Amino acid sequence: MLTILALASVVLLGIVPQQSEAIVIYTGWERHALVGSDIRLSCSFFSWRWTSDDVTFSWSYRADGARDAISIFHYTGGAPYVDNKGPFRDRLEFVGNPGRRDGSILLKNLDFGDNGTFTCDAKNPPDIVGRASSVRLLVFEKVPIQAGVITGSIIGAVLGLLLLIVVIYYLMRFLVARRVFNLSVSKHGKKGKGKEGSQQRQGPTLSIGDPSKLKAAASEKKKQESRKDKK
Amino acid sequence: MLVILTFIILFHVISGILLFISTINNAWWVISAPGGSVIYTDLWYSCNVTCLPVKNSASTDAAYLQAVQATMILSTILCCVGFFVFILQLFRLKQGERFIFTAVVQLLSGLCVMIGASIYTAEREGFTEESLRKGGYGSSYVLAWVSFPMTLISGLMYLVLRKRK
Numbered sequence: 001m002l003t004i005l006a007l008a009s010v011v012l013l014g015i016v017p018q019q020s021e022a023i024v025i026y027t028g029w030e031r032h033a034l035v036g037s038d039i040r041l042s043c044s045f046f047s048w049r050w051t052s053d054d055v056t057f058s059w060s061y062r063a064d065g066a067r068d069a070i071s072i073f074h075y076t077g078g079a080p081y082v083d084n085k086g087p088f089r090d091r092l093e094f095v096g097n098p099g100r101r102d103g104s105i106l107l108k109n110l111d112f113g114d115n116g117t118f119t120c121d122a123k124n125p126p127d128i129v130g131r132a133s134s135v136r137l138l139v140f141e142k143v144p145i146q147a148g149v150i151t152g153s154i155i156g157a158v159l160g161l162l163l164l165i166v167v168i169y170y171l172m173r174f175l176v177a178r179r180v181f182n183l184s185v186s187k188h189g190k191k192g193k194g195k196e197g198s199q200q201r202q203g204p205t206l207s208i209g210d211p212s213k214l215k216a217a218a219s220e221k222k223k224q225e226s227r228k229d230k231k
Numbered sequence: 232m233l234v235i236l237t238f239i240i241l242f243h244v245i246s247g248i249l250l251f252i253s254t255i256n257n258a259w260w261v262i263s264a265p266g267g268s269v270i271y272t273d274l275w276y277s278c279n280v281t282c283l284p285v286k287n288s289a290s291t292d293a294a295y296l297q298a299v300q301a302t303m304i305l306s307t308i309l310c311c312v313g314f315f316v317f318i319l320q321l322f323r324l325k326q327g328e329r330f331i332f333t334a335v336v337q338l339l340s341g342l343c344v345m346i347g348a349s350i351y352t353a354e355r356e357g358f359t360e361e362s363l364r365k366g367g368y369g370s371s372y373v374l375a376w377v378s379f380p381m382t383l384i385s386g387l388m389y390l391v392l393r394k395r396k
Contacts, residue, residue, distance in 0.1 A: 150294055154301035159308070162339070 023047045023130035027120050030136045033110050040095060041135055043103040043120035047127045053078070056123045057096065057103030061088070063116040073105055087113070110139050232395050239388055243317065243337070246381035247310045250344065253374040254303040257282070259351065260359065262366035272363055273351075274300050274371075285358075295354040302347030303375070309340035310382065317389070330389040337386030344379045348372070 024046040033039040056076040062069035072083040080094040096104040121132040259273035276282040313336035320330050
């Protein structure tokens with residue numbers, strides 16, 4: 001029974017990856033950059049196969065408002081081919097590592113005309129079925145604050161501060177209560193010892209009995225009073 | 232005692248509901264366009280027939296709008312937390328003690344509403360786009376200002392209330 005289960009699981013594991021043998025490509029979703037700066041667009045992929053020597057990366061660019069995409073980069077046969085005629089000539093550089101499944105490119109000296117969608121397509125023969133992934137580039141004069149960053153930080157800071165104050169308050173109360181408890185315990189201990197001492201003195205000499213008796217009575221009274229206070 | 236308790240709880244719940252509505256409903260600023268359509272805008276969306284996110288909500292101009300969003304959310308959270316703290320204190324306090332913790336939370340909530348509504352009033356011009364500048368204050372704005380004295384009074388009531396058997 002167990003052997004049949006083991007065999008079935010091995011067969012299933014062998015079959016399943018073969019069916020879902022699509023290549024999965026990862027790029028960012030959106031990239032923000034300042035005018036005149038450089039930006040690195042990353043592209044990576046996941047494939048069930050080992051990285052083959054014929055792995056290819058290709059980047060294409062579609063400007064905002066344009067209908068067609070133009071090809072700006074291609075890596076094949078172990079050599080990168082960058083754009084030398086289009087809008088990115090002399091501004092594009094290959095900074096990826098195909099052996100590590102990284103097909104990133106570096107765009108230099110960005111301009112407002114570079115707003116658009118960059119699509120990365122990677123193929124890892126024989127794993128060639130997959131969907132290309134796109135990253136949107138937005139070029140700004142000054143870096144924007146994303147929606148919700150200030151909101152989230154204000155809420156988090158205030159709530160955190162309130163929580164801290166509450167915790168500190170209860171901690172102080174707990175510590176003060178413990179100190180009071182320790183003090184009262186030590187008081188009790190001293191009184192007990194005093195009583196024993198006075199009783200011992202009462203034993204051998206009876207003439208000095210009165211003051212020691214008074215002492216014992218006084219300490220007894222004090223003990224009762226402290227008990228009442230505690231209540 | 233029971234009557235006072237019901238009244239206070241009702242007051243607290245109503246102020247909480249007002250805060251929720253004011254925060255969530257996108258009607259802080261109302262523009263009646265000449266074409267006949269009415270546009271409701273702020274804090275989160277500008278709504279006509281379809282709702283679009285408030286323009287500029289991803290730039291430093293919208294820092295004030297984000298601050299208003301944050302304070303309104305904070306005040307709503309604090310009002311809800313205050314309600315739970317009140318229930319907790321109702322069962323844990325000794326006789327004769329005051330509901331100080333609840334009062335503090337409610338007063339903080341009122342403070343946040345006031346801060347939020349004030350910032351909105353002062354800086355509205357900064358984060359509204361040109362076409363939406365002419366208009367009037369909407370229902371959510373009024374509700375926000377109404378919930379400020381409500382939370383304030385609620386907090387003061389908790390400060391005065393003493394626990395009885």
